[in-house]
Amino acid sequence: MGCGASKAAEVLPGQAADNVERKEHAIAAENGTDVANAPGGRQLNKVSSQLGGKTVQNSFVVQKTRSRNKRATEEALGDSIPTKVERDPNWDFKEEEPLNKDAANAFQLPAESVVVAEPGMQGPAISGPSFKMARGAQAQILADLKSKGQMQDVPANKEKLSSSDPDVVMEGVIYFREQLSVVNPPVSAVRSSGILPTLVKLLGEVHNSKLQYEVAWILTNICSAEHEDCAAVVDQNAIPIFVSMLRNCEETDVLEQAIWALGNIAADCTELQRAVLDEEVVFPLLECMERHMAHPSVLRHCAWLLSNLCRPKPQEDVLLDTIPMACRIIASSSDQEAITHACWALKYLTGAPHGLDVLSEVPELEATLSKLVAWIEEATSILTIPSLRTVVNLCSGSSRNMQLIVDAGALSAMLACLDKCDRLSLKKDAVWALSNVAAGTCSQVEAMARAGAFPKIIALLHGNEEALKRECAFTLANPWASNVGISPDVADLLIKDGVLKELVDLLDLSVDTSIVKVAIQGLQEATKRGQQMMRDEANKQMAEGQEEPNVSNRIAEVIKEHGALDKLHELLASTEEEVYFKANGLKNILAFL
Incomplete structure (x- = not known):
């Protein structure tokens, strides 16, 4: 059909x-x-x-x-x-x-x-x-520190950091790194000791990768603590050095530590996330990811940093340039952690203005959507949440974007997720996405009907999860809107699935009034659609030479057959004025037809 x-x-x-x-x-x-x-x-x-x-x-x-x-x-x-x-x-x-x-x-x-x-x-x-x-830290170091006690030799080791002997400097650096690698590390005490300026200076020792690595480790752990600790590192102008390490560092362990530190800074607060972005980190990060696509550990560090730079929504449009890389990781990487972080980054990025426009032009789009749909269908996958929320973003876009996810098999995947998943939040996402597809095009509504979406939505309406019911009502009401323009054949599919009957059943004083209003509006739009179909059929018959067309509003007849007039009359007893007027208006329309 x-x-x-x-x-x-x-x-x-x-x-x-x-x-x-x-x-x-x-x-x-x-x-x-x-x-x-x-x-x-x-x-x-x-x-x-x-x-x-x-x-x-x-x-x-x-x-x-x-x-x-x-x-x-x-x-x-x-x-x-x-x-x-x-x-x-x-x-x-x-x-x-x-x-x-x-x-x-x-x-x-x-x-x-x-x-x-x-x-x-x-x-x-x-x-x-x-x-x-x-x-x-490693277990042996933790045991040694426990036996020695913490922060016993801070003055002496602080002095070592300024020594002209590289070996002595390294001893001091390792001391502070070990102090900060324990449970409940004394981060504030270390920061208050005044060593940060010296540490940031040592971070710039590009010809001593081992020293850079140890210092970056210290600063990473300081940035993981309280906001004041992280801000103190930023105040010493550490971010530009870390960003330059993304461009120039060839030692992977040092590079990973620099990325890790930037990720902690970006995760601290919006202001420090902005500080990282202000140092033009995006393109060095993309170049770093490109160089290390075959190196899983570096790639997952980079994907994690990208996710933190985008959360909870991208602050700069330049981040949209990372969408192709996120899709590339999702489509082709075999590293689970890198894929997880890339999925969350894509979720944030597609929620930004123009994010969906960029996504639609990505060469790996088809492969990416295929992976997302598979993880949604699994329902219990660690990737189900970001995958489903990315699809929700796509369903909030244009009809073209919704067609992409329909073609990728997302309808059956979301229905499977509703069957398998116990998490209410995931069910909310899935029903939300389906309600938007139901407001798409005639062919998309038909695809939903043929996938068995409407009986599933009706079953949820009869379930115990109250938080889903209003969205379910929208899913049943949206297909009848005039801008969807469903055909008579698709209308028959919806009637067969019991969509109109369920909307009529919602006309009840015991039902939440917000849901009742959705049902009334859906039935009103369905009646209007029936009138338009009747006019179209009349014009067709007249064009074929029939002087007096034999037509009727089939949809209005079905609505009345399910007892809508009696139910609307009962709604006139509602104490909510808006329900009264809407119910009375639809009742008068149906009585006239």
Whole structure:
């Protein structure tokens, strides 16, 4: 069954544009507890742990969200059904469900020899693997430090840093590196000792790679601590040196440590993320990734830095130039961690203005979408979350972008995810994406029907997950909008799937009024679509020579057969004025037809 000629999209009454932005917003706190005064809108929680003989101190981002209003106000929408809607790039789900242990293991430190602590895993569940991370010490060093005690010889070792003897300097550097590679390291005490200017100077010793490596390790761990510690390193003008190391460093272990330090700085707060971007880090980073595509450890460090530079939304358009590289990693890399970080980076980047335009021109787009769809279908993959949220971004774009994900098999993948997944946040994402596809084109609605999407949505409406029901209602209402322009054949598919019956069943005083209003609007649009189909059929019959066309509004008849008039009459008892007027208006229309 085809859809016939495609209608040109039209702007619905009261709708400012084809895309209506969801009025959702996330708030968070930065570096502590005061949400109202928090710069950058993030709260960093510090966690340290010792796993497998390695010590890790980990700071992760927790976003706190307030109540959601996923559609624009009724005043902005007028009497129309919203069609495609954009997710606010600041929006995210509440911290309500911890990741399972398999997912937790995905968000590892971007180094082969260190494992990240698992602090309830709220961080990656909210905003991805955007951690600040300290590098741990070997087990023997930890044991030696425990027996010796910490911070016993700071003055003597501080003096060593200024020695003219390179070996003595190295002794002092190693001392401080070991002090900062333990559980609960004395970062503030080391910073307060006044050694940072000397350390940053030593970082520039390009002819002594071992010294650079040790110093970069120290600065990495300082940057993983409190904001004041990280800012102190930045104040000593360390960022330009680290960026120059991206361009010029040939020793991979030193290079990785420089990338690691930049990742910690970018993860600290919006201001320090901006400071890294102001040093024009993007192109050196891309060049570094290009040089080391065959080196998994360097590549995963770079992908992790890229993710931190983009989180929670890109501050500069130049970051969009990294989209092809992120897709290349997803499509062709075999390193799980690098792919994980690239997926989160792509999620952030496609949520930025023009991000989808750049993505649509990427040579590896088809291979990338194929991988994303496969991870969505797995439902329990560590890559399901960023993959699904990237697809959500695509579904918030143009009909062309939505067609890309339809062609990639995303519809069946999202339906499989709804079957397999227990995480409410993932189900919200999947239904949200489906509701936007339902507001796409006639052929896209037909693809949804043939994939079995509407019976699945109806089943969710009858389930116990209240948070999904309003979005499910939109998924059933959106196909009838005039700018979708579904054909009679596709309308028959929807009727067969019980879409109109379910919308009528939602006309009940016991149902949430926001859902009732969606149902009323959907039925009103369906009735209008039926009228248009009736006129088109009448014109066709007259063109064939029939003087008195035999036509009727089939859709209105089906709606009335399901008891809509009685249900609308019952809604007139609603205490909400808007429900009363909408119900009365639709009742009068149906009674007239």
